Amino acid sequence: GDGGGETDEGAAGGESNVQLVNEGKLTTCTGLPYKPFQYEEGGDVVGFDVDLVDLVAEDLGVEQEIVDTPFDGIQSGADLNAGKCDLAAAGMTITDVREKNLDFSDPYFEATQALLAKKGSGVTDLASLSGKKLAVQNGTTGFDYAQENAKDVELVNFEDLGLLLTAVETGQVDAGINDNGVLYDWVKEKTDFEVTTEFDTGEEYGIGVKTGNKALLELINKHIAEAKSSGKYDEIYEKWFGKAPESK
Amino acid sequence: MTEVVIEITGLTKSFGQLEVLRGIDLTVTRGQVVCVIGPSGSGKSTLLRCVNLLEEPNSGSVVVNGVELNDPDADIDAARTRIGMVFQSFNLFAHQNVLNNLTLAQRKVLKRDRAKAQEVALANLERVGLSEKVNAMPGELSGGQQQRAAIARALSMDPDVMLFDEPTSALDPELVGEVLSVMRQLATEGMTMLVVTHEMQFAREVADTVLFMDAGVVVEQGPATQVIGNPRQERTKSFLHRVLNPVHVDEK
Amino acid sequence: MTEVVIEITGLTKSFGQLEVLRGIDLTVTRGQVVCVIGPSGSGKSTLLRCVNLLEEPNSGSVVVNGVELNDPDADIDAARTRIGMVFQSFNLFAHQNVLNNLTLAQRKVLKRDRAKAQEVALANLERVGLSEKVNAMPGELSGGQQQRAAIARALSMDPDVMLFDEPTSALDPELVGEVLSVMRQLATEGMTMLVVTHEMQFAREVADTVLFMDAGVVVEQGPATQVIGNPRQERTKSFLHRVLNPVHVDEK
Amino acid sequence: MALSRRKRARLIRGTQYAILVVVAVVFALTADWTRIQQAFFRPEVVREMFPDVITVALLNTVIYTGLGFGFGLALAIPLALMRLSSVAPYRWISGIYVEFFRGLPALLVILAVGNGVPIAFPGAILNKYLALMVALGIVGSAYMAETLRAGIQAVPAGQVEAARSLGMSPMRTTIWVVIPQAFKIILPPLTNELILLTKDSSLALFLGASISEYELTQFGRVALNQYQSLTPVLVAGVCYLIITIPLSYLSRYLEKRGGGKKISSPESTGLDVTP
Amino acid sequence: MALSRRKRARLIRGTQYAILVVVAVVFALTADWTRIQQAFFRPEVVREMFPDVITVALLNTVIYTGLGFGFGLALAIPLALMRLSSVAPYRWISGIYVEFFRGLPALLVILAVGNGVPIAFPGAILNKYLALMVALGIVGSAYMAETLRAGIQAVPAGQVEAARSLGMSPMRTTIWVVIPQAFKIILPPLTNELILLTKDSSLALFLGASISEYELTQFGRVALNQYQSLTPVLVAGVCYLIITIPLSYLSRYLEKRGGGKKISSPESTGLDVTP
Numbered sequence A: 001g002d003g004g005g006e007t008d009e010g011a012a013g014g015e016s017n018v019q020l021v022n023e024g025k026l027t028t029c030t031g032l033p034y035k036p037f038q039y040e041e042g043g044d045v046v047g048f049d050v051d052l053v054d055l056v057a058e059d060l061g062v063e064q065e066i067v068d069t070p071f072d073g074i075q076s077g078a079d080l081n082a083g084k085c086d087l088a089a090a091g092m093t094i095t096d097v098r099e100k101n102l103d104f105s106d107p108y109f110e111a112t113q114a115l116l117a118k119k120g121s122g123v124t125d126l127a128s129l130s131g132k133k134l135a136v137q138n139g140t141t142g143f144d145y146a147q148e149n150a151k152d153v154e155l156v157n158f159e160d161l162g163l164l165l166t167a168v169e170t171g172q173v174d175a176g177i178n179d180n181g182v183l184y185d186w187v188k189e190k191t192d193f194e195v196t197t198e199f200d201t202g203e204e205y206g207i208g209v210k211t212g213n214k215a216l217l218e219l220i221n222k223h224i225a226e227a228k229s230s231g232k233y234d235e236i237y238e239k240w241f242g243k244a245p246e247s248k
Numbered sequence B, C: 001m002t003e004v005v006i007e008i009t010g011l012t013k014s015f016g017q018l019e020v021l022r023g024i025d026l027t028v029t030r031g032q033v034v035c036v037i038g039p040s041g042s043g044k045s046t047l048l049r050c051v052n053l054l055e056e057p058n059s060g061s062v063v064v065n066g067v068e069l070n071d072p073d074a075d076i077d078a079a080r081t082r083i084g085m086v087f088q089s090f091n092l093f094a095h096q097n098v099l100n101n102l103t104l105a106q107r108k109v110l111k112r113d114r115a116k117a118q119e120v121a122l123a124n125l126e127r128v129g130l131s132e133k134v135n136a137m138p139g140e141l142s143g144g145q146q147q148r149a150a151i152a153r154a155l156s157m158d159p160d161v162m163l164f165d166e167p168t169s170a171l172d173p174e175l176v177g178e179v180l181s182v183m184r185q186l187a188t189e190g191m192t193m194l195v196v197t198h199e200m201q202f203a204r205e206v207a208d209t210v211l212f213m214d215a216g217v218v219v220e221q222g223p224a225t226q227v228i229g230n231p232r233q234e235r236t237k238s239f240l241h242r243v244l245n246p247v248h249v250d251e252k
Numbered sequence D, E: 001m002a003l004s005r006r007k008r009a010r011l012i013r014g015t016q017y018a019i020l021v022v023v024a025v026v027f028a029l030t031a032d033w034t035r036i037q038q039a040f041f042r043p044e045v046v047r048e049m050f051p052d053v054i055t056v057a058l059l060n061t062v063i064y065t066g067l068g069f070g071f072g073l074a075l076a077i078p079l080a081l082m083r084l085s086s087v088a089p090y091r092w093i094s095g096i097y098v099e100f101f102r103g104l105p106a107l108l109v110i111l112a113v114g115n116g117v118p119i120a121f122p123g124a125i126l127n128k129y130l131a132l133m134v135a136l137g138i139v140g141s142a143y144m145a146e147t148l149r150a151g152i153q154a155v156p157a158g159q160v161e162a163a164r165s166l167g168m169s170p171m172r173t174t175i176w177v178v179i180p181q182a183f184k185i186i187l188p189p190l191t192n193e194l195i196l197l198t199k200d201s202s203l204a205l206f207l208g209a210s211i212s213e214y215e216l217t218q219f220g221r222v223a224l225n226q227y228q229s230l231t232p233v234l235v236a237g238v239c240y241l242i243i244t245i246p247l248s249y250l251s252r253y254l255e256k257r258g259g260g261k262k263i264s265s266p267e268s269t270g271l272d273v274t275p
């Protein structure tokens, strides 16, 4: 619906008056690569989060522009505060600590921490990693989880998921911890590897905006709700994960 | 006609602990040629540099053309335009050709217009025999030519007195002559000159007064025939023996 | 007793396009002192440097002590120990004291033991009047002292012939004498010497033969009294006029 | 030991060539060439990267570097003048600034500007170009200030004395004699600083960038992840060399023109030291 | 225009001090001091960081730098000798190596070694220390090779000629005359390269690190996120200065001892150029 888009834009502009940091663009902070939520393919950034935020951008009648920036700047709110972007959609879990530094939308995705290891390596859980190396990503909830729960395990801190996965793949570390969504996606291609366990951390992803940016937050929440009720959400989900969402 | 051009009284100068000049008195009258000789490190260059205040004296007075230079209220730049200085190492402006070397200060300091400055420059280049090198860069000239250009540059400011600090020491032996002969000609034309030199033949022939310095004091002073030909002081004698008769310094 | 020490025949040397030596013949016999004079750039240094092969000649032959140096199969290092070289810029080893400067090559090349090398070194320092500077570093010496130490270093290898390239040009005038008198003494002791110099008084008194070079050729050659005192060639005359009578080069 | 020149020369050169040939042969035989090609040079990856690696990444590298260099120079000029001032506090301020920023890694400065400043001063909005310009400019300015100062002081004292004894004031001397000559002295090291900044611009990825803002390193890094091959890094590297090698030749040319020493002939230096 | 010395000096100094005072006062009045303290210096954060910032981070920075420097020097010596060889292919190989790695950002080299090599050569396990040693070593070696070469060539030709005319062979000349003198010449620039490597070691965070392997920049960066304050970056910065500033004084001291030029007095240089 082109016509619908126009009316929506008028309505959004009229009721909420969203201020954008870059005129004519909805700027999204994200940390590449984070497949399938966002990653580069053929010169474009694509993925689940990208499609979701595009719904908001369409409503505003602007293009989405994606800024690739280290994840710990995103989750700390620094990038939003610095005006680097309007929102952060980076497969980011809603946590109390992060809530202090930025405002989260309603949850749009359920996730949990999971362990990645080479098949047949005997790494099945944190206990089996005792004395071994576990790759974590700087600033992530996996980092926090491992720090709390993985005693006697050497945590190796990587800048981004790409570096982490490469380290696991090339054997620099014995295993890696990260969100289940991205790990399952990765082992689809790398069949030598498997997700050996999930930690059932019960996390939910949210889209972040600068603290106090009510107008934008409301607009995002509106679209998340709309997408879920209209079936648009399921459509996008299936496009990126190859199957319909299990629970909802 | 014994107008005083340079009058130095009780001049002392130290670098840190090192007393380089220890009470120098010197008077140079108009048209006089004074040569300063003495061993290395005796303070000859420092004396000369005090005359145009390139070094600031510790005490004593330096009066040039009636201006007390050591007075903080003296217009030192104006005074310097009347004092030509020629250095051992020529110091032509490396980034300018010969003509611009001669006209720069005329135009910026004396405020002469370009035409006038060039006229003066060309006349002075003629005087030192360098007319055909007007457009050469300093690097393209021999040492002797550079030094003659430097003399012409100083002369272009129409100075009352010329200071020379070992103007031929950095030159190949066969190039010394061309510079000395320009200096001799200047002396003949009546220029007041204060010359630090090791060229005894020049001092003997051209100087009205020769000053022998050692360790920061004037040891002996008088006509060339006396100081060089028949020195009275032991220090002067032994210096002159070393310089004039180098092959036999061990005998004696 | 007219044993030939250096025999140079048809020597030529070019740097790229520039022909610096254009056919030099020269014979130096044992005990002879030969002085080479001539304008800057005439090839004097290059000639000297060809004698110990610091420059490789383009053609011609250089025979020293019966060894044809230009032959690629010659043991050049061995030959060089018999040829002492003294440079304008002294070139004492900057990181070693005077004693080590004198013993280094004796020990590493002649394989003398430390005691023997020091004995030779001390004797030669005595010879040049530097006994009290045994432990000084080069930087602590005056130019004249450095040059005398350099002479002693060359002498410590017991050379058959000594080459001097303007050994006094880099010195203050009062320090020239101490070096010249050491050289005169060496000549008296019968050392074979080939000396590039601008010191006419030295050449006149000490040289058996004086060679005047210009533009890569020997223009005039003969006893000092003749070449310096009564030159036959026009080029020699004008050079000597410039050097001996610098104040009046413009007359004539 | 006492070999003739010809024999020694033959021996030395012979040995060296022999070693070279042996090493080359061993390398050629043992190396797995298909593997090496796969690792370092996959033509299809190179093809994928063009033209963006030039039109976007190389261009952005040049832009960021240029901005940093310009801003750095603008900071460096007053800093150098302050360093040469007769007023002591100016000398101190400039001295402390230079010592401080010369001693810090560029990455730390970029982190401080890009991440720290917004944290420290909430509300401060830093545009990517602005942030890089400031960060790279600060990094460069400390070096450039020293270069400018050294260049000014490297003008031989005799040139200043000559001007002063012609009656030129300190200011006139500076303008007409010192600066024109310092300029020539300063150009080669300034070119070198441009090279250093080009390389430091690789740290821009810490400030985040949209695809159109990628410079060479970020571009290469993203592609490295995408293609799982060293080829993108190699392509990015070659692009850096396209900038830096000509600049370093320029710098050496300027240095020589400014009057370097003549290099003496091999025999006279005796420096054939390889065993 | 034609002011007397005293008046000119007074005017110049007066103006400069006036500007200084005005700037200082404006700054003191407009700045929000509590805010600045909060942003840059929160004592409790500093306290939290100790002693790990020293015992772990600073120590690791020194270790990584030392490893890189040692490996770099070990590479640089043969490279410099090759550059001076009479065998042309050696000169080419060494020349290409130096040009290549001098022109690349350190970050790209670290990425290539730490990330690229394992991808390119499956099975290769790179220990963090080893990877950094190799990467920083390669970065440093290109510079150090040039420094060594230049140092050897900077020994005055006259020294070599003197040794050769005493009958010393090229090899003996090199060992007994050239190397001892080159050493003195090389020390200051080598110290500077140690400083550069110290700063480049900040890029180690790209290789991934366990907490005990953090060096200063990564340590500061993690703390920056934790405390949301610039304080950790400042603390890390000060730690770098603890290494780099003494080294740079050492370098300058060595340079002076090696015989720099005397600096002339202010009046004779006429360089009071500030307006």
Ligand SMILES: Nc1ncnc2c1ncn2[C@@H]1O[C@H](COP(=O)(O)OP(=O)(O)OP(=O)(O)O)[C@@H](O)[C@H]1O
Pocket (backbone or CB within 6 Å): B015, B018, B020, B038, B039, B040, B041, B042, B043, B044, B045, B046, B047
């Ligand atoms: N700027 C300076 N700082 C410190 N010492 C200096 C300075 N200028 C000169 N001296 C010292 O002052 C002494 C006298 O120097 P000066 O140059 O006047 O001697 P000189 O008679 O000209 O010698 P020369 O014949 O070698 O030129 C020397 O010992 C010198 O080292």
Ligand SMILES: Nc1ncnc2c1ncn2[C@@H]1O[C@H](COP(=O)(O)OP(=O)(O)OP(=O)(O)O)[C@@H](O)[C@H]1O
Pocket (backbone or CB within 6 Å): B172, C015, C018, C020, C038, C039, C040, C041, C042, C043, C044, C045, C046, C047, D265
């Ligand atoms: N290594 C070199 N490469 C190129 N040209 C050289 C070299 N050495 C000397 N020349 C040139 O060869 C010519 C003769 O030089 P040489 O040093 O032999 O002259 P000289 O008679 O000793 O002069 P001077 O009295 O100035 O020492 C000069 O034109 C000089 O520029």
Ligand SMILES: [Mg+2]
Pocket (backbone or CB within 6 Å): B044, B045, B046, B165, B166
């Ligand atoms: Mg002097």
Ligand SMILES: [Mg+2]
Pocket (backbone or CB within 6 Å): C044, C045, C046, C165, C166
């Ligand atoms: Mg010569």
